[in-house]
Amino acid sequence: MDSGQEALTLLLLAPLFFICMVIEYRILKKRGYSDYSLKEVVCNFSLAGLHQAADLIATLLLMPFFLWLYQFRLLDFSLTPVTLIVLFILQDFFYYWFHRASHHIHWLWASHIAHHSSEKMNFTTAFRQSLTYPLSGMWLFWTPLMVIGFPPSAVVLIVALNLGFQFFVHTRIVKKLGWLENIFNTPSHHRVHHARNPEYIDKNFAGVLIIWDKWFGTFVEEKPSLVIDYGIPKQVNSWNPFVTTFHQWRTMLTLALSTKPTPFHIRLRYLFGSPKFADNAEKRGTTIK
Structure with missing residues (x-):
């Protein structure tokens, strides 16, 4: 190959x-x-x-x-x-x-x-x-x-x-x-x-x-009347390619490897669950039980 x-x-x-x-x-x-x-x-x-x-x-x-x-x-x-x-x-x-x-x-x-x-x-x-x-x-x-x-x-x-x-x-x-x-x-x-x-x-x-x-079932037509807002919910605000590359890895691993008492299945959800699950936990600054 x-x-x-x-x-x-x-x-x-x-x-x-x-x-x-x-x-x-x-x-x-x-x-x-x-x-x-x-x-x-x-x-x-x-x-x-x-x-x-x-x-x-x-x-x-x-x-x-x-x-x-x-x-x-x-x-x-x-x-x-x-x-x-x-x-x-x-x-x-x-x-x-x-x-x-x-x-x-x-x-x-x-x-x-x-x-x-x-x-x-x-x-x-x-x-x-x-x-x-x-x-x-x-x-x-x-x-x-x-x-x-x-x-x-x-x-x-x-x-x-x-x-x-x-x-x-x-x-x-x-x-x-x-x-x-x-x-x-x-x-x-x-x-x-x-x-x-x-x-x-x-x-x-x-x-x-x-x-x-x-x-x-994941198709949506572009609506001419709706002005598109591009990007992600929490912007990176950096032109550094390494910050852009690793910022979400940092968020994910910080949550999954936290020293706070956290059930193992929750740590797995931080890694392999929905990104929204981790985002909600990060906003609250706490782990979820």
Whole structure:
């Protein structure tokens, strides 16, 4: 398995990403918006670099496990255009469940929150990723694909293409896209996902295909009359990429490892329960019995 395949794929897309950011910046500036700030752009790109480095190291370390797991595959797929399309759809299905779990399981949210912590919605927000995804276990959601029978190298490639597509939905200059809104994740759908408006929280988890949200009851249409408030309930207020990466880990582990008398099942809930459970405990400054 080529451990640098994801990084190489995203690197090849980099010129297109750059062109889109320049166009977006010029359009927003012409409209009088100040969505781009140098401090945030530097922070977002730093987070992207740390994320890619962590993913590369993790893939190298996990490669023997992936290849070992692949030997127990149920089927053998030759890599044809048809099987790659099937793999793309299946990987997007598993991405939906990873993304949904990342909003409802604190251990996963501790990584994913970095992506949501920006109060802006522009193309650079797509680069706002966490280096702790390998630790939280994002890769576990791709292992069923290897057991089914897709080669690990193909899985890594499709994951990279999925993430590459998602760059293009992080913008507010693109309005609704007609019939495409019925099938694909679009900027309109993803703006909803990044909102902290009560009507929009924990909705639209799609990677590429919005059909998963529609099938599983997590879809909400963007309302033209509702001004979107981007970010998270408790803002980080820091351009330091390490603060952005680790602030929720600190909250989670402080609660779970507290010296206060706390039942073991409560400590487990701080780690693997809903993030809201831990947030409520942190607000009160006490453990919950």
